[in-house]
Amino acid sequence: xxxxxxxxxxxxxxxxxxxxxxxVVTLNFIEVLTSPGRTKVLKDIIADFEATHPGxxxxxxxxxxxxxDQKATxxxxxxxxxxxxxxxxxxxxxxxxxxxxxxLEPYIANWADAKTLSVVANKAARTVNDTAYxxxxxxxxxxxxxxxxxxKKLGVNYIPKTMSELVELCIAITDPxxxxxxFGFRGKxxxxxxxxxxxxxxxxxxxxxxxxxxxxxxxYFSDPRAVEGLRMYKRLFDEATPxxxxxxxxxxxxxxxxxxxTPFLIQDPDTVALVDNMLGREHYTVVPVxxxxxxxxxxxxxxxxxxIPSYSKHKKEAWEFIKYISSPEVNAKLCKEYGPLPIxxxxxxxxxxxxxxxxxxxGYMINHPEKYIFASYPLxxxxxxxxxxxxxxxxxxxxxxxISLEETVEKWTEYWAE
Numbered sequence: 186x187x188x189x190x191x192x193x194x195x196x197x198x199x200x201x202x203x204x205x206x207x208x209v210v211t212l213n214f215i216e217v218l219t220s221p222g223r224t225k226v227l228k229d230i231i232a233d234f235e236a237t238h239p240g241x242x243x244x245x246x247x248x249x250x251x252x253x254d255q256k257a258t259x260x261x262x263x264x265x266x267x268x269x270x271x272x273x274x275x276x277x278x279x280x281x282x283x284x285x286x287x288x289l290e291p292y293i294a295n296w297a298d299a300k301t302l303s304v305v306a307n308k309a310a311r312t313v314n315d316t317a318y319x320x321x322x323x324x325x326x327x328x329x330x331x332x333x334x335x336x337k338k339l340g341v342n343y344i345p346k347t348m349s350e351l352v353e354l355c356i357a358i359t360d361p362x363x364x365x366x367x368f369g370f371r372g373k374x375x376x377x378x379x380x381x382x383x384x385x386x387x388x389x390x391x392x393x394x395x396x397x398x399x400x401x402x403x404x405y406f407s408d409p410r411a412v413e414g415l416r417m418y419k420r421l422f423d424e425a426t427p428x429x430x431x432x433x434x435x436x437x438x439x440x441x442x443x444x445x446x447t448p449f450l451i452q453d454p455d456t457v458a459l460v461d462n463m464l465g466r467e468h469y470t471v472v473p474v475x476x477x478x479x480x481x482x483x484x485x486x487x488x489x490x491x492x493i494p495s496y497s498k499h500k501k502e503a504w505e506f507i508k509y510i511s512s513p514e515v516n517a518k519l520c521k522e523y524g525p526l527p528i529x530x531x532x533x534x535x536x537x538x539x540x541x542x543x544x545x546x547x548g549y550m551i552n553h554p555e556k557y558i559f560a561s562y563p564l565x566x567x568x569x570x571x572x573x574x575x576x577x578x579x580x581x582x583x584x585x586x587x588i589s590l591e592e593t594v595e596k597w598t599e600y601w602a603e
Contacts, residue, residue: 208240209239209240209241209242210240210241210242210499210502211241211242211243211244212241212242212243212244212268212269212499212502212503212506213244213246213266213267213268213269214231214243214244214245214246214268214269214270214271214506215245215246215247215248215253215256215257215260215267215269215270215271216245216246216247216253216271217248217250217253217254217256217257217271217272217273217276217489218250218253218271218273218489219247219248219249219250219253220250222522222523223523224245224247226518226519226522226523227245227519228245230509230510230515230518230519231243231245233515234506234509234510238505238506238509240502241502241505241506243269243506254273254276257270257271257272257276258276258279258280261280261283261285261494262283262285264494264496267494267497268493268494268497268498268499268500268502268503269491269492269493269503269506269507270286270491270492270493270494271322271489271490271491272286272318272319272489272490272491272492273488273489274309274312274486274487274488274489274564275564275569277312277313277318277319277490277492278312278313278564278565280318280492281313281314281318282313284495285494285495285496286318286319286492286493286494286495287318287492287493287494287495287497287500288316288317288318289310289317289318289319289320289492289493289504290316290317292504292507292508293310293317293320296508298508298511298512298513298529301513301529301530301531302528302529302530303528303529303530303551304551304554304559305324305326305486305551305559306321306324306528306529308559309321309324309486309488309490310490312561318492319490319491319492320490320491320492320507320511320528321488321489321490321528322488322489322490322491322510322511322516322519322528323488323489323516323519323520323523323525323526323527323528324486324487324488324525324526324528325453325454325455325486325487325488325525325526326453326454326484326485326486326487326526326547326550326551326559327378327382327451327452327453327474327484327485328451328452328453328454328471328472328473328474328543328546328547328550329344329345329351329449329450329451329471329472329473329474329475329546330369330442330449330450330451330452330456330460330469330470330471331344331448331449331469331470331471331472332442332445332448332449332468332469333468333469333470334467334468334469335445335448336358336448339358339365339448341354341358344472345475346473346475346476347475347476347477347478348383348386348414348417348475348476348477348478348482349417349477349478350475351368351449351475352417352420352421352425354367354449355367355368355421355424355425355426355449356420356421356424356425358448359424359425359426361427364446365446366425366426366427366430366441366446366447367421367425367426367447367448367449368421368425368426368447368449368450369426369430369433369438369439369441369442369447369449369450369451369452370421370422370426370427370430370431370433370438370447371430371433371434371435371438371451372430372431372432372433372434372581372584373431373432373433373434373577374434374435374573375573376576376577376580377572377573377576377577377580378485379451380415380418380576380580381396381483381485382451382474382482382483382484383414383415383417383418383421383477384405384406384411384414384415384418385405385411385414385477385482385483385560386414386475386476386477386478386479386481386482386483387410387411387413387414387477387478387479388405388408388410388411388414388477388479389479389480389481391405391483391558391560392560393483393558393559393560393561394560394561395560395561395562395563396483396485396560396561396562396563397562397563397601404597404598404601404602406594406597406598407594407595407598410478410479411594412590412594414477415583415590415593415594416590419583419584419590422584423584426447427441427446431581431584431585435452438450438452439452439456439459439460439463442460442469443460443463443464451474453487453525454524454525454526454544454547455523455524455525456524457471457524457543457544458524466542466543469543470542470543470546471543471544471546471547472546473546473549473550473557474550474557476556480556481556481557481558482556482557482558483558483559483560484550484557484558484559484560485559485560485561485562486559486561491507491510491511493507511528513527513529513531513532513535516528516529516532517529517532517536517538517539520532520539521538526544526547526551527539530551530552533545533547533548533551533552534548563601568600568601572600575596575597575600576597579592579593579596579597580593
């Protein structure tokens with residue numbers, strides 16, 4: 186009888202041990218760039234991860250896009266159960282300052298795939314305090330979309346490589362009587378990113394940490410070189426765009442490009458899928474952004490990344506998922522189906538989808554930092570939220586001839602003056 190009880194006790198201990206060993210860890214993961222298509226891709230990736238990591242389950246939280254950032258912020262600030270959080274370029278500083286993100290440097294130091302992270306990926310990861318609090322997932326970087334079929338029809342046998350060439354060609358092919366214009370202008374909704382791209386290309390000393398300052402700390406707008414660039418920008422508007430382009434946003438830009446009204450368009454890589462569906466890749470290509478007289482172009486980069494809340498109880502498991510979704514193969518899958526740019530240089534080199542065709546333009550820019558400088562907007566400044574409206578107000582007044590260029594740059598400089 187004693188022997189039987191002994192064996193029962195051993196069996197009970199064994200079963201308890203097995204149960205403890207097989208306990209499944211559930212990770213709460215909140216995304217913020219929510220959309221039906223992207224959420225589906227994430228769920229597919231999660232299913233693949235769970236199949237190879239039987240001890241880990243991932244619970245994806247997908248708030249409506251308009252509420253997602255507020256939801257993530259609330260969950261972090263109230264320390265709700267959360268193990269992985271999608272962090273945007275303009276929320277990372279807030280989360281770090283509030284002590285809500287884990288320092289990922291020790292994890293990245295032992296991650297084999299970290300060696301192929303691009304320059305811009307490493308820069309984005311260390312946006313705050315030169316410390317990696319996130320692993321970026323993808324980037325939005327401007328490229329020059331070109332209707333090669335329209336240029337051929339117009340007898341143009343080259344593609345501009347400098348800003349001056351681009352503007353002169355856009356003006357040369359413009360013929361309002363035929364509803365033919367050169368450039369898909371952006372008049373509203375973050376239009377400053379387009380004028381900044383042209384104006385800053387005239388300078389060789391923009392501060393990569395703040396695109397609105399030169400390396401000596403001066404606000405760049407009133408610099409004589411920037412003024413020259415802004416004069417060229419107005420000439421582009423006056424002589425190479427439809428007059429109603431003063432009110433164009435993203436949809437109007439893309440529609441004009443697809444319809445052939447404007448064969449040149451500067452846009453982000455998520456535009457590729459849209460243009461593919463509406464037009465077909467045989468009618469267009471994407472090339473690197475033209476450089477300015479400085480021989481450079483300053484590119485801003487939008488991004489999101491994944492971080493681990495500092496209070497998470499499952500940091501090791503959370504890192505396993507981040508490491509998995511951030512691997513070159515899985516990151517490439519995410520970017521192919523969603524549209525933006527991958528984080529690994531090896532993806533641009535080894536994957537034909539990114540090493541050839543339209544995406545090779547972005548690979549070239551990422552791999553040529555001597556010409557293409559990735560520069561950050563002052564997202565952490567309390568003045569940032571109101572900037573888009575202020576810039577647009579004075580830019581439109583300038584383009585329409587209501588105020589002078591001198592007054593325009595003075596107003597912008599005053600806004601950013603410390």
